[in-house]
Amino acid sequence: MVKAFVRHRGRLVTLPRRDVDTDQIIPKQFLKGVERTGFGPALFYDWRYRPDGSPDPAFELNSPATQGATILVTGPNFGCGSSREHAVWALVEYGFRAIIGPSFADIFASNCYRNGVLPVRLPAAEVDNLIRSTDGGVHEIVVDLERQVITGDRGFHARFTADPYGRELLLRGLDEIGRTLLEEPRIAAYERRPA
Amino acid sequence: MKQPVPKTLFDRVWDAHVVQQLTDEVALLYVDLHLIHEVTSPQAFAGLRRESRRVRRPERTLATVDHSIPTGDRSRPIADAVAARQVEALGSNAREFGIELFDLASPGQGIVHVIGPELGVTQPGMVIVCGDSHTATHGAFGAFALGIGTSEVEHVLATQCVVLPRPRTLEARITGARGPGVSAKDLILALIGKIGTAGATGHVIEYTGNAIRALSMEERMTVCNMSIEAGARAGMIAPDDVTFTYLRGRPRAPSGSAWTSAVERWGALRTDPEARFDAQVSLDASSIGPQVTWGTTPGMVADITACVPDPAQLGTDAERRAAERALQYMGLEPGTPLAGIRIDRVFLGSCTNARIEDLRAAATIVRGRHVAARVRAMVVPGSQRVKAQAEQEGLDQVFREAGFEWRNAGCSMCLGMNDDVLGAGERCAATSNRNFEGRQGRGGRTHLMSPMMAAAAAIEGHLVDVRGW
Numbered sequence: 001m002v003k004a005f006v007r008h009r010g011r012l013v014t015l016p017r018r019d020v021d022t023d024q025i026i027p028k029q030f031l032k033g034v035e036r037t038g039f040g041p042a043l044f045y046d047w048r049y050r051p052d053g054s055p056d057p058a059f060e061l062n063s064p065a066t067q068g069a070t071i072l073v074t075g076p077n078f079g080c081g082s083s084r085e086h087a088v089w090a091l092v093e094y095g096f097r098a099i100i101g102p103s104f105a106d107i108f109a110s111n112c113y114r115n116g117v118l119p120v121r122l123p124a125a126e127v128d129n130l131i132r133s134t135d136g137g138v139h140e141i142v143v144d145l146e147r148q149v150i151t152g153d154r155g156f157h158a159r160f161t162a163d164p165y166g167r168e169l170l171l172r173g174l175d176e177i178g179r180t181l182l183e184e185p186r187i188a189a190y191e192r193r194p195a
Numbered sequence: 196m197k198q199p200v201p202k203t204l205f206d207r208v209w210d211a212h213v214v215q216q217l218t219d220e221v222a223l224l225y226v227d228l229h230l231i232h233e234v235t236s237p238q239a240f241a242g243l244r245r246e247s248r249r250v251r252r253p254e255r256t257l258a259t260v261d262h263s264i265p266t267g268d269r270s271r272p273i274a275d276a277v278a279a280r281q282v283e284a285l286g287s288n289a290r291e292f293g294i295e296l297f298d299l300a301s302p303g304q305g306i307v308h309v310i311g312p313e314l315g316v317t318q319p320g321m322v323i324v325c326g327d328s329h330t331a332t333h334g335a336f337g338a339f340a341l342g343i344g345t346s347e348v349e350h351v352l353a354t355q356c357v358v359l360p361r362p363r364t365l366e367a368r369i370t371g372a373r374g375p376g377v378s379a380k381d382l383i384l385a386l387i388g389k390i391g392t393a394g395a396t397g398h399v400i401e402y403t404g405n406a407i408r409a410l411s412m413e414e415r416m417t418v419c420n421m422s423i424e425a426g427a428r429a430g431m432i433a434p435d436d437v438t439f440t441y442l443r444g445r446p447r448a449p450s451g452s453a454w455t456s457a458v459e460r461w462g463a464l465r466t467d468p469e470a471r472f473d474a475q476v477s478l479d480a481s482s483i484g485p486q487v488t489w490g491t492t493p494g495m496v497a498d499i500t501a502c503v504p505d506p507a508q509l510g511t512d513a514e515r516r517a518a519e520r521a522l523q524y525m526g527l528e529p530g531t532p533l534a535g536i537r538i539d540r541v542f543l544g545s546c547t548n549a550r551i552e553d554l555r556a557a558a559t560i561v562r563g564r565h566v567a568a569r570v571r572a573m574v575v576p577g578s579q580r581v582k583a584q585a586e587q588e589g590l591d592q593v594f595r596e597a598g599f600e601w602r603n604a605g606c607s608m609c610l611g612m613n614d615d616v617l618g619a620g621e622r623c624a625a626t627s628n629r630n631f632e633g634r635q636g637r638g639g640r641t642h643l644m645s646p647m648m649a650a651a652a653a654i655e656g657h658l659v660d661v662r663g664w
Binding site for chain 1: 214215217218220221223225234235237238241246247248251262263275277278280281284320326327328342344345349350353354355356358360362376380392393396397423426476490513516517519542610611612629631632633634637638
């Protein structure tokens with residue numbers, strides 16, 4: 001069951017890098033579990049913690065101003081590489097509900113929709129505006145999936161177009177498997193077709 | 196009479212699998228073959244159990260262990276208790292739901308994308324999914340094969356279908372004759388370098404052109420394998436006699452009259468001359484040399500004769516920052532010739548380059564020579580059958596005598612989930628597919644290249660142009 005996403009107000013944290021791959025989001029040593037939980041503390045592990053295990057103060061998520069952030073703003077091709085859904089589970093467990101960037105890797109975006117996380121594609125210039133908007137400290141925005149609009153405390157305003165199917169999944173918090181199982185007669189008919 | 200609409204290879208496979216059109220873009224697509232492994236499946240089975248759901252078609256599902264398993268001595272239990280629990284979970288899930296499993300003790304065990312083709316379960320025209328992004332490998336047979344997340348794995352287990360937006364199509368036309376020392380790996384690395392790591396996002400790549408037709412089946416798998424590294428949903432190559440010759444006689448391939456009719460059906464899986472792709476790119480195979488990556492994405496790649504690029508010369512601010520960061524991580528200075536960069540480790544393995552032809556190619560370089568002092572080199576065959584075949588041909592002796600470690604099959608140091616990892620600052624010549632930060636171990640530095648290039652680097656102790664050999 002997907003957690004519904006209609007509208008979300010939250011604090012931004014920016015990670016202005018391109019090609020952030022899922023190996024960075026959740027390194028491989030944390031993939032050995034058999035549960036969907038326990039990944040939050042390992043989010044961005046190699047960037048977030050120094051080799052001695054202490055938080056790296058230079059990493060964006062460790063800044064005092066970004067604590068409690070629920071919206072990540074980042075560069076193009078976020079979530080590229082491995083299909084590991086653990087990356088999205090880690091983002092969710094950390095508290096993220098939306099990720100805003102110029103583009104996302106296909107499998108990552110698909111994993112987001114199935115875990116109640118909204119990937120928002122905005123033109124690079126608008127993403128840059130958002131990134132700059134956090135220079136003065138805390139910035140809260142509202143991501144409205146129903147109206148497909150983002151509004152910020154500092155006058156930021158942008159329209160976006162979500163993937164229509166992903167939007168429906170999120171707005172309704174659909175049980176996708178349950179819905180497909182209702183199509184059993186069609187699936188069975190497909191299986192009976194002549195080769 | 197109305198002319199049929201011209202179709203691409205992808206269109207043909209997609210259209211034949213639509214169970215239901217859910218929206219203009221999104222379809223419920225039937226899955227012919229579902230491959231599973233220990234890392235991305237346990238949560239999917241837990242979901243089924245929670246909802247009291249069954250696996251709809253266990254006979255269309257095939258499991259193996261590959262990602263987190265050790266590649267050393269298999270007579271001993273797995274030392275990593277957490278990994279052992281994950282491997283056990285796959286075993287008990289397979290038993291509970293009636294799924295065939297190639298476990299650690301099986302002679303058929305191996306990397307999921309190596310054993311599918313090896314068994315002949317991977318066939319032209321299929322829709323194949325797996326909770327692994329390198330599922331694109333199977334597209335080499337003219338299948339639509341793609342990586343999915345664990346929620347989708349659960350969906351496929353329960354319904355034998357996957358919900359997908361229809362991808363766009365991109366033709367990658369690769370023409371011309373490859374020079375000596377230039378491999379399939381170099382073709383795909385050069386293509387990724389040209390279009391970038393997001394160059395094919397939202398698209399299925401069909402590889403066409405005489406340079407693709409000239410490839411062996413295993414070489415085609417290497418090309419399709421790395422489609423995801425260009426951001427593609429999948430990569431495909433239209434089946435031909437090379438495909439059919441490879442499949443004929445494989446344990447799970449059709450036989451007798453079923454074979455004849457299958458080949459007839461498969462022969463129709465091609466792109467019509469009038470069909471249109473949404474995008475096109477071309478590459479001249481005769482113009483490229485052996486490729487090596489210098490950075491932390493597969494798109495940060497250059498000819499071995501080139502130098503480490505100067506970030507200041509790059510087009511945009513974002514590219515400059517990414518290159519600066521990559522060079523800092525890689526410990527490289529702009530302007531350094533790539534040939535000559537010293538290495539500490541060599542990894543010959545992965546679903547990209549650990550099939551028998553890869554091992555043969557590397558062995559021709561290694562034969563009668565020895566790995567450089569200080570360099571630790573290992574060969575991890577893609578499957579236990581590849582390993583057995585190599586041993587039958589005496590390749591294990593060639594590698595062992597040269598100072599390589601000869602391992603059991605698995606993903607191993609491609610992603611370092613087991614104990615095959617790089618130490619911080621260690622530099623590795625690898626035949627795998629990803630050079631991301633920390634991919635092979637925290638602080639480890641990966642240079643991607645072909646098996647011949649990695650073998651030559653092992654001998655010399657530094658990156659080297661294999662054409663000089």
